[in-house]
Amino acid sequence: FANTKMQPLQSRCYPGNHDKIQSPHKTDNFIDNEFIPSSSQEWLEVHDPATNEVVTLVPKSTKAELEAAIHSAQAAFPGWRSTSILRRQQVLFKFTSLIREHIDDLAVLITTEQGKTFADAKGDVLRGLQVCETACGITTQLGGEVLEVAKDMETRSYREPLGIVVAICPFNFPAMIPLWSLPIAIATGNCFILKPSERTPGAAMMIAEFCKLAGVPPGVVNVVHGAHDTVNFLLDGPEIKAISFVGSNKAGDYIYRRASANGKRVQANLGAKNHTALLPDADKKQALVAIAGAAFGAAGQRCMALSAAVLVGKAREWVSDLVEIAAKFRMGPGFADGSDLGPLVSPQSRKRCEELIASAEAEGANIILDGRNQMPSGFPNGNWVGPTIITGVKPHMRCYQEEIFGPVLVCLEVDTLGQAIDLINSNPYGNGAVVFTRSGAVASAFQRGIEAGQVGINSPIPVPLPMFSFTGNKASVSATGGANFYGKDGLRFYTQWKTVTSLWKTGDVLSEEKQVTMSL
Ligand code: NAD
Numbered sequence: 001f002a003n004t005k006m007q008p009l010q011s012r013c014y015p016g017n018h019d020k021i022q023s024p025h026k027t028d029n030f031i032d033n034e035f036i037p038s039s040s041q042e043w044l045e046v047h048d049p050a051t052n053e054v055v056t057l058v059p060k061s062t063k064a065e066l067e068a069a070i071h072s073a074q075a076a077f078p079g080w081r082s083t084s085i086l087r088r089q090q091v092l093f094k095f096t097s098l099i100r101e102h103i104d105d106l107a108v109l110i111t112t113e114q115g116k117t118f119a120d121a122k123g124d125v126l127r128g129l130q131v132c133e134t135a136c137g138i139t140t141q142l143g144g145e146v147l148e149v150a151k152d153m154e155t156r157s158y159r160e161p162l163g164i165v166v167a168i169c170p171f172n173f174p175a176m177i178p179l180w181s182l183p184i185a186i187a188t189g190n191c192f193i194l195k196p197s198e199r200t201p202g203a204a205m206m207i208a209e210f211c212k213l214a215g216v217p218p219g220v221v222n223v224v225h226g227a228h229d230t231v232n233f234l235l236d237g238p239e240i241k242a243i244s245f246v247g248s249n250k251a252g253d254y255i256y257r258r259a260s261a262n263g264k265r266v267q268a269n270l271g272a273k274n275h276t277a278l279l280p281d282a283d284k285k286q287a288l289v290a291i292a293g294a295a296f297g298a299a300g301q302r303c304m305a306l307s308a309a310v311l312v313g314k315a316r317e318w319v320s321d322l323v324e325i326a327a328k329f330r331m332g333p334g335f336a337d338g339s340d341l342g343p344l345v346s347p348q349s350r351k352r353c354e355e356l357i358a359s360a361e362a363e364g365a366n367i368i369l370d371g372r373n374q375m376p377s378g379f380p381n382g383n384w385v386g387p388t389i390i391t392g393v394k395p396h397m398r399c400y401q402e403e404i405f406g407p408v409l410v411c412l413e414v415d416t417l418g419q420a421i422d423l424i425n426s427n428p429y430g431n432g433a434v435v436f437t438r439s440g441a442v443a444s445a446f447q448r449g450i451e452a453g454q455v456g457i458n459s460p461i462p463v464p465l466p467m468f469s470f471t472g473n474k475a476s477v478s479a480t481g482g483a484n485f486y487g488k489d490g491l492r493f494y495t496q497w498k499t500v501t502s503l504w505k506t507g508d509v510l511s512e513e514k515q516v517t518m519s520l
Contacts (some may be wrong), residue, residue, distance in 0.1 A: 009105065010035055011205035025056040027201045029065055029225060030208040032072045033218035044198050044227065049115030049343040050333035050382040056113075056196050060226040066233045069222040073164040073191035074239055081161050081189040084218075085228030089139050092187055094104060094214035096132040097341065099125065099179075107198065110174050110466040111334035115342040115383070116298050118334055124201075125148070127463070128179025131486050134466040142188065153503045157503055160496035161189030162241040162265070165266055166234045168255065169204070170247040171197035171345050172301045172405075172424025178204055180485045181244045186211075186220055188494045189244075194223045197247075199345055201225055208350035230518060235259045242266070242493065244485065246303075248403075249475060256478035267485060267493050268478035269303070271403040272431035276306050276412055276460070277420040277446060279437040280314040286458070287436035288318060291493040292325045294434075294460035296387040299341045303347075304432045304454070304461045306466075307394075307404060309411045310420045316413045319391055323369045326387040326409075332376040343382040353406035357388055360399035365392045371407055394425065394454070403429070418444055421449040430474030452476070 019104070028035040038059030046056045059065075080088075099106070107121035116124070146156040167181040178194055185192045196204035204223050211221040226231060231251075234240055235258045242265040245255045252270040259266045276291055294306040311319070332339035344350045354372050361367055373388030385406050392402050395408040400410050414420050424433055433452035437443055442455045451475030456462035464470060469487030477484075484492050508514050 009102070009206060009209055010417050011209040012200070017115045018094060024054050024116075025207060027056050027058045027225060029059070029061055029069070030205060030221075031065070031069050031219075032222070032225040033212045034066070035205075036068075038062065038225070040065070042064065046113055046199060046201065047346070048112055050379050052347065052381045058201050058225045061224045061230055065234065065406055066224055066226075066237075068229060069193055069224045070164065070237055070239050072191055072219035072222055074219075076217055076482070077161075077163055077191045078187075080191060080217060080220050082338065083189070085139050085142065086392050088187055088189070090504055091215045091449040092132065092136045092183060092368060093343075095183070096136060097214065098210040099129050099132060099207070101299070105128070106175050106203050106206055109198070109206060111342070112202040112333075113173060113202050113212055114174055114303070116334055117339045117342050120298050120342075121334065124173050125175045126172070126252045128176040131179050131466040132172070132183040134486075135187045138187040138213040141488075143294060144497075149501070152505050153501065155499055155501045157497055157499045159491070160186065160498050162494060162496055162509055163190065163244040164193060164240050165190045165244065165494060166193045166195065166240050168234070168247070169193045169197050170229055171199040172298075172303070174200035174203035175207065177246050180246070180490070182207065182211075183231065184219065185244075185494050186216065188491065190222050190494055191219060193234065193240070194221070195230055196225065198225060198227050199433055201516055231255065232258070235264075235386060236262060238262070240264060243268075244493075245269070245478075246485075252478060265483065265493065267483035269472055269485060270321060270476050271429065272303050272305075272472070272476050273308055273400075273403055273427055273429040274304055274306050274432040274434070275308045275310055275424045275427065276434040276451070276456075277310045277312055277417070277437065278315040278318070279312050279361065279417065279422065279439070280462055281438045281442070281510070282315070282436035282458075283438060284321070286317060288322050288325055290436070290442075290458075291409070292329070292387070296326060296329050296341055296407040299385070300407040301345065301405055302461070304463050305405075306432075306434060307409060308400065308427075309409055310423055311411055312417060312420050314433075317409060319368065319389070322409075325390055326369055326389060329375075329387050331374065331384060333372075333379055333382065336376075339376075339386070341407055343379075343384050345383065347383055349406065350385055353385050353404055353408065356399050356402060356404050356406075357390070357408060360390045360393065360397055363394075363397045363399075365394075365397060365399065365410075366392050395426070417445060421446060425449075425451045428475040431472045431476035432456065432462055434462065 109123035434456035469484035
């Protein structure tokens, strides 16, 4: 195992392993622990968002390839589910340590394909790694319950794996989001098929290779690529028992409906419009720096990015200070030292972001910091939008109604805490909400009154660590009733309870005569 560090990684195709680059490089599927070149006639380009140069092509996998992945998982399931839990734990330990060892390698792929800064890319891996580490405790987490319910009769409950489960992932966290599911799914004895975002496939390939190197048997983890048709195939396959989806509302609502209609479990984390209520008693500097980081960091392409600020009372006077902080953020390619935010993922994302900024202007809001038409020198073709702050925003405006998913903060003004809570609660999304205040009573009122699933108090991006679950609310999740990712809910999602009631009449088994009989 120690030697794996020395082996060149098959999945590490670019940059830095140039002998692997074909022209153009093609991403394989990963089936039965092998990298399998796709025979597809249809390929999608993956671009470096800082340059828009093609870095790899991703196949729209053929039906035969998708069937092969499902058959491979089917064949692996009986063996994997009956593999001892201690063995599965050992495999997870190895997998986890490989990820830790290769954080930088994974981050290189993430920055190359997604555009975020190298530091952010390492954070992306780290957050996924923490889920892996927590999943290593599976031997104590997976226990059931037992109760003597009557004389000689007891009921015990077991958690059993579901079978083949699928994760369909978005572009913005290419390592973290697959790792929200993969370690828990396989630790509990399931076989896992990963469909990464067609825009950021690289990290998934490296993660798959680490599974193989860690001793995950062939077929337990497969990776297939593609877009809508690939997803539809997986949603319809009767062999697949559960779907974990993270992405936009448009795709997620559709996927939730189709998979549910096919009788599958679905967990679906969707879009967001995360608010902060900024109270005038807050620690001004701490709050403004935190808000700017959460709004513009990762170019606003985080599902928990703060994208709406509700300025309460005199806090509305702090906007110019916020502009001053935000204007210092340096936009640049992810690998450049000193870049605070990278480009948006695609020219389409940039265009949409710019259109929404323009719509705010047209609807009467003020663009007091405008990130349009900016670019770092030497990168004329990247998808650049700099930090943008819009004031005078009203709830009916498009820039408020829609998720922008870019480095844009819309600011609304109210007079009281109650008005701030009402305003935030009237927004359909409910992923995260944050209050900045020095008052415990205000924080407490906010925490109780707010309908967001993840609340921050002077803490700008309150993503729960993996001993808890990711608990979005309202339109930020599909209505699955607590089918949350990772933590205890993740364990529940990937297992089916079985309760066994047994009756072993002890009768006179202890009588002298009976014991003699038994010994004959
Ligand atoms: P997306 O919905 O475009 O894509 C996500 C996945 O769904 C991809 O694998 C894609 O191939 C597939 N897909 C997309 N449209 C489909 C369709 N019509 N039919 C079948 N499959 C389809 O999302 P994205 O742009 O990659 O990611 C950004 C979105 O994800 C944002 O809305 C963001 O808020 C959300 N997100 C949410 C969370 C969360 O935990 N709530 C976390 C990260 C990202």
